[in-house]
């Protein structure tokens with residue numbers, strides 16, 4: 001059983017896992033959103049994310065060179081080998097919590113892909129360039145909802161504050177750098193995520209101001225997703241997502 | 254069918270009370286295959302029948318998101334997940350176009366939603382059956398979207414313009430769904446023993462409910478004659494059902510699946526399949542709201558609506574604040 005991926009493959013898998021897990025979460029909304037238009041926009045975002053996951057996980061498997069494709073990586077790894085950030089695996093909660101997660105993540109992803117679209121490794125650059133258009137739309141969509149909910153009714157404001165409060169402790173992890181990041185940068189594929197922080201703060205703060213919301217207070221960061229130390233939520237998400245592949249080993253679909 | 258009259262017996266709309274001259278002109282236009290547009294005069298009964306039919310179709314698209322949405326998080330691979338997400342999203346889009354088409358007849362989306370949630374409005378009986386395995390996603394695409402196309406292709410030439418135009422857009426996507434569903438079934442039927450069993454079981458469970466989608470037999474369908482004359486409908490329930498059987502049986506055979514009907518037999522003389530009797534008692538029970546998962550479907554729609562109320566209210570209040578802000582800006586600029 002292959003588990004750990006070589007650094008550059010791991011780097012690609014982190015990107016793929018972020019998109020996959022968030023896409024999976026958004027898929028849970030389908031048919032249950034507050035309005036049909038919202039339902040359509042959430043599944044649109046989910047669809048983009050699943051597409052990104054397919055590309056990045058496919059790339060991870062190709063770099064690894066052990067015959068694992070995107071599906072093998074998505075459906076046949078356990079929690080400790082998933083390397084998504086903790087933010088994306090957080091439960092949907094109410095609509096405000098879902099929007100808080102999307103807002104914080106999509107602005108990060110937009111900044112990340114802006115840089116990645118220019119890296120030397122064309123495989124990473126091409127996926128990022130294509131995804132950037134999608135992600136800019138996700139960031140706008142989520143920001144618009146943060147403003148509507150923050151500057152809507154008393155109830156929506158309270159819910160938006162609670163949603164941001166739930167997610168905020170997982171934001172530092174987005175910008176944390178480790179050996180895998182360093183290896184990816186050295187290979188001409190990686191981005192200095194720590195350097196994105198100031199722009200992310202500025203973008204997030206601008207939207208929060210328009211939403212008449214205060215920036216959540218700084219707090220102790222919860223980290224670990226990149227090295228397989230996840231929340232309890234991820235195991236349940238995987239058991240649902242991987243059910244068919246696990247129950248019918250070797251079958252093709 | 255999504256559009257089959259499920260209003261019950263004895264409630265057929267009649268045009269008896271209308272101005273005879275206006276009515277004659279209207280009927281002549283319809284007979285000449287002209288489109289009736291929202292601003293044109295139309296008999297009240299025509300308007301009511303269309304509102305019922307189009308809103309019922311819209312509700313069917315929206316409720317229909319639930320049985321398939323049930324498998325989005327469990328789709329077996331990334332490609333199937335993406336296809337299913339896009340498919341369910343299409344159905345939501347169909348619901349939207351159709352609500353818009355119905356709105357041109359003077360009914361609001363909120364009113365239609367209220368009617369659905371209160372149980373007053375109907376939706377297709379087919380969505381009151383559960384999706385138990387992945388093969389059900391194949392069966393729904395193949396059979397349910399397949400049956401929907403059979404009914405909706407003729408509706409592209411239905412007499413009411415906005416409805417006909419909505420159908421043109423929708424039909425393209427429905428035929429795509431049908432092919433994707435059949436492709437899932439084909440794959441399963443050629444797969445492991447467990448997958449074949451899953452595929453056959455899905456066909457066994459979805460076959461008869463799919464035949465019921467075309468509605469009661471012609472001699473028990475109260476509105477058919479009027480609707481045919483007004484070109485709201487273009488074929489009878491039994492004609493469409495026969496056509497569906499004739500097209501679908503060879504598709505099942507081609508992938509080695511057995512249609513669960515011992516009476517099914519090719520009739521050389523008619524050039525069509527003879528098939529067994531549909532269990533109409535079950536059909537009427539499902540129409541009455543007694544389907545296996547009818548309560549779950551309505552509960553899911555009610556929950557989405559109630560849980561979303563604060564979101565819709567926030568969006569409304571925010572839009573108002575913006576509008577006031579813009580007016581003040583405009584005044585200030587003068």
Ligand SMILES: [Fe+2]
Pocket residue numbers: 314343344347423427
């Ligand atoms: Fe549809």
Ligand SMILES: [Fe+2]
Pocket residue numbers: 255314347401405423427
């Ligand atoms: Fe339809």
Ligand SMILES: [Fe+2]
Pocket residue numbers: 344398426427430
């Ligand atoms: Fe469809």
